[in-house]
Amino acid sequence: MTRHPLRRLTVCALTAAVAVLPATAAAAHGGPGGHGLPSxxxxxxxPPLRDDEAGGNADADDPAIWRNPADPDRSLVVATxxxxxxxxxxxxxxxxxxVPAPPGPGPDDAPGRFNNVDLVHGLRLTTGRADLAVTTDRGNDRLRVYRIDPASPGRPLTDVTDPAAAPVFSADQAEINEERTAYGLATWTDRTTGRSYALVSRRERTTLALLELTATAGGRVGYREVRTLDLPSSFRLPDGTSWSPCAEPGEAPQVEGMTVDPVSGVLYAGQEDVGIWRLRADLKGTPRLLDKVREFGVPGTYDEATEECVAGADPGYGGKRISTDVEGLTLLQGKGGAGRLLASSQGDDTFAAYDRDTGAGNAYVGGFRVTAASAALDGSEECDGAAVLNQPLGSRYPEGLLVVQDGHDAPGDGETAVxxxxxxxxxxxxDALGG
Structure with missing residues (x-):
């Protein structure tokens, strides 16, 4: 398959000034830093995943919840x-x-590395309709697609990725090895056309790509690029100065956590060191910043010796509800447009909730923490990914389920990432959010 150059749409106007939507804080749910939030x-x-050779270099990141319509008790969670x-x-x-990640094409090339996952329901393939799990293979800069077969309880996932699928962002293997590859992901089915898409972000860049999922021969699934969009990497502050989040030289503020409202076709994208953007899922129009991280506008200098950023004085331009990194965006869908957008605030180990009603400006409605249930069952810290399903899942979860990643599972040895x-x-x- 011939790779075509990216058709890039840059939102130049946003680098000059940031449009921030109104978000009314609910004082009863706590103030800065998440103090007073319910648990x-x-x-x-x-089971724990270990990021070392003994553990297979496995590192939990992002989940998706698949509901078995014939038997909700046999529903599944697919996770990277x-x-x-x-x-x-x-x-x-x-x-x-x-399911193992595929190897790299050569011995010196990076192996497969699955970053984010989402679901597509009822995509028409050449072999019939199917539910799919779609994941970003960050190591190979591709999407990987798996058919979900409830009739195979021991092996429900089957790889149906078109072998001709091209890299998402890279021109060749040398560029893939630089690891500025497919990163965050959210799926979307356009209700007006019935076509299904994957929205993909690029590691260490601000680019988002809209890829249409396509059925190919033999029940396989490929994809084609529709358009791309670049979010800002620098911002005009109220005092007239320009600010960019501190990072290693050459890195831009990336997006990872994303989710699409299937009714409104609105994409929510978490730019980790900036905040949460709201934009059209077709990547047309002008994105608007729904909320900012507390660290927004704080100057920083990268120290090459320590490989860390040294922060300056806070000028007070940041938000009040989320702390960098903002990740783990997921949509709690209610009836008639009701519901909540949930976002993981890694910096203070909390989750923020915003009203789903875009006409109300996605107002902040509260937050919560996921804390330890016992000495053997800890809570969630530095959550990377989250998924919510507001549907009954049999006897275990009659009101639905929230799955969150725990970046520091306890107990650990203090050295290996568990x-x-x-x-x-x-x-x-x-109950924590007041209904």
């Missing part, structure tokens, strides 16, 4: 484990299937 506790957790590939869990958080996923009863989350 919810997980019911179960998945980076170089460890995919894990499929049942509702008891037990492993059903492990991560996993926590399952939270959605009824508890609704």
């Amino acid at each position: 919810v506790r997980p019911r179960v957790e998945t 484990a980076k170089e460890g590939g995919l894990r499929v869990y049942d509702l008891d958080a037990e492993v059903v299937q492990s 991560t996993n996923f926590k399952f939270v009863d959605l009824g508890d989350v609704k």
Whole structure:
């Protein structure tokens, strides 16, 4: 397959001034830093994943929840484990299937590394309609697509990626090895056309790409680029100065957490060190900043010796509800346009909730923490990914389920990264947010 150059749409006007939507804080739910927020506790957790050779370089990142319509008790959670590939869990958080990430094309090339995952329901393939799990393979700069087969309880995922699928952003393998590759992901089915898409962000860049998923021969799935858009990397502050988040030289403020409202066709994208953007899922029009991280506008200098940023004085231009990195965006859908946008605030280990009603400006409505249920079942810290489903899932979760990544599963040895996923009863989350 011939790779075509990116058709890039740059939002130049946004680098000059930031349009921030109104967001009314709910004082009863706590102030800066998440103090006073209610807590919810997980019911179960998945087995730990270890990011070392003994653990298969597996690192939990992002989940998606697939509901089995014929038997909701047999619903599944599909989650990424980076170089460890995919894990499929049942509702008891037990492993059903492990799918390895593919190797790189050569011995000196990076191996597959699965970063984010989302679902597509009922895509028409040449072999019939199917539900799919779509993931970004950051190591190979491609999408990987897996058919979900509820009739195969031990191996529900089958790889149906078109072998001719081209890199998403890179021109060749040398560029892929630079690792500025496919990163965050959200799927979207346009209700007016019935076409399904993947929205993909680029690591260490501000680019978003809209890719249409296409059915190819033999029940395979490919994709084609529709358009791209660049979010800003620098911002005009109220005092007239220009600000960019501090980063290693050559890196731009990337996006990872994303979700699409299927009714309105609105994409929410978390630019990790900036805030949450609201824009059209077709990447047309002008993005608007829904909320900013607390660190927005804080000057910083990168120290090459320590490989860390040294922050200056806070000028007070940041938000009040989320702290860098902002990730783990997911949509709690209610009836008639009601619901909540949930966002992981890594900097203070909290989750922020915003009104789904875009006509009301996505007002902030509260937040919560996921805290330890017992000495053996800890909470969630530095959450990378989250997924919510507001539908009954049998006897275990009759009000629905929230799955969150835990970036510091306990107990750990203090040296190896140990991560996993926590399952939270959605009824508890609704209670924490006041319904």
